[in-house]
């Protein structure tokens with residue numbers, strides 16, 4: 289099977305779960321040229337690996353290791369750049385099997401959910417990928433991988449959150465690899481799996497990889513930075529690169545002989561990998577131009593060498609031989625001919641389940657917000673304490689309505705970190721073809737909604753009665769309902785902004801700015817009739833806080849009457865209403881000041897629902913477009 293790297297979608301390869309065990313992977317002339325650059329950052333690169341082999345891509349910083357891995361993993365290439373080459377898998381896979389069903393790229397900072405245990409992480413990955421004949425088979429595979437990656441003692445340890453320590457760096461790396469392996473790939477790409485680890489932890493990661501590659505007949509390709517001698521010797525093959533060009537491809541234990549054949553004496557008792565890096569690096573050369581020329585010459589020598597020409601012949605033979613051949617379907621282990629992938633509903637429920645575990649275990653998700661809203665309710669209830677239905681309380685009631693609804697919405701920013709963790713997980717799993725934007729958005733909405741309802745009830749139960757808002761059950765539940773809609777919209781804003789710019793600081797700033805804007809325009813700061821036309825017509829009507837503030841005001845004032853202070857000569861009412869002669873103010877008089885009328889709650893609820901859905905749909909579009 290052959291495919292051009294330019295077109296990842298049409299990359300039919302083997303289905304997972306070893307229905308037709310992969311025998312080899314061959315890549316031929318993979319190259320990448322960035323726009324406006326005449327020389328490629330990766331020159332045509334070839335390689336061939338048999339099942340069970342593990343390849344190290346070694347080279348100094350900037351030599352093109354990540355570029356090659358990204359091409360091998362069919363990750364999107366920079367806009368307007370040109371890539372060439374092909375990747376051939378043998379035996380050819382069944383048609384229409386996407387490439388990401390058979391290969392996985394484990395990135396340096398592979399996203400994991402901090403609050404899940406090792407076992408849960410593997411179980412959820414397995415459920416999302418599907419393809420197991422039974423729950424028993426799935427559990428067996430999970431337990432097998434826990435043992436294979438030496439995580440038995442940590443099986444019930446969480447990955448680790450900012451407030452709870454969990455796995456060590458090396459254990460996280462191993463779990464990252466295992467959680468990709470459980471989804472059934474046959475080719476694994478790893479971007480610097482040992483970076484940031486000490487020599488022993490780095491050796492362990494590669495040793496487990498090698499063991500699993502042998503056991504499961506996987507092909508493993510890893511870029512690697514300065515491995516220790518022991519780690520380096522675990523690899524079967526080596527691709528040595530410099531400045532985007534190959535200097536050696538072949539068995540690790542033959543690289544010394546290769547250099548000796550070129551007349552270069554390799555010193556004894558040195559770390560071979562370090563020595564090789566020194567050979568192909570120009571960074572610290574005194575005469576850079578001469579060093580670059582030497583490297584140019586050496587890569588030409590590699591191409592013309594016996595090993596280089598033998599590799600090219602092998603690669604060309606396989607690539608040309610397989611061109612145009614169709615794929616072959618073989619039965620799966622359980623007798624089925626297709627891998628059972630879970631449907632949208634099943635994936636959504638798995639994501640809801642996973643988010644639920646995260647939501648109660650990780651206080652950052654909802655716990656901190658619940659504590660914050662409870663504290664805020666007590667603070668507000670005691671500041672605006674036992675307000676009486678008198679003229680003096682009208683402004684405090686109004687301020688409290690504004691402050692409560694706007695500040696609660698504002699504090700939704702606290703959801704940014706938890707959402708961004710889910711987002712990173714989503715990007716990884718989307719690239720691996722496990723699910724898409726629909727499942728992500730729906731599950732996020734489903735898991736968040738009950739929590740937001742709980743927040744609304746808890747906040748209102750404390751604050752509403754302490755402050756003495758209109759004391760009827762109907763008014764209380766109407767208030768809870770509007771607060772709930774307020775929080776739903778605010779959370780939608782967080783999901784949209786954080787999806788759009790998935791950076792902690794920037795998304796936080798954007799959500800804060802958005803809330804600041806909505807707060808200023810919701811009708812409290814500047815009454816709607818006074819608001820200038822630009823803000824009124826461009827923003828005011830889809831400011832969800834407008835509808836919350838207006839309806840909470842109507843809820844408080846429309847049916848209530850407030851007494852005016854009496855003087856020796858009678859009384860003085862600041863709001864002149866039809867009850868002035870009785871020294872009373874009809875609440876509608878307060879509402880008239882804002883231009884608020886009763887009787888359109890249904891319409892406003894409809895607009896709120898549209899805004900809430902609008903944010904989610906906008907986030908869905910953003911996630912759909914993410915590569």
Ligand SMILES: Nc1ncnc2c1ncn2[C@@H]1O[C@H](COP(=O)(O)OP(=O)(O)OP(=O)(O)O)[C@@H](O)[C@H]1O
Nearest residue numbers: 322329347348349350351352353354355356366513
């Ligand atoms: N999108 C890009 N735009 C401009 N230059 C790029 C881009 N991607 C890669 N490069 C350049 O291509 C060269 C190879 O980069 P690459 O990331 O593949 O190297 P690397 O060997 O993985 O380096 P490191 O070990 O430091 O991660 C570098 O000089 C890099 O600056």
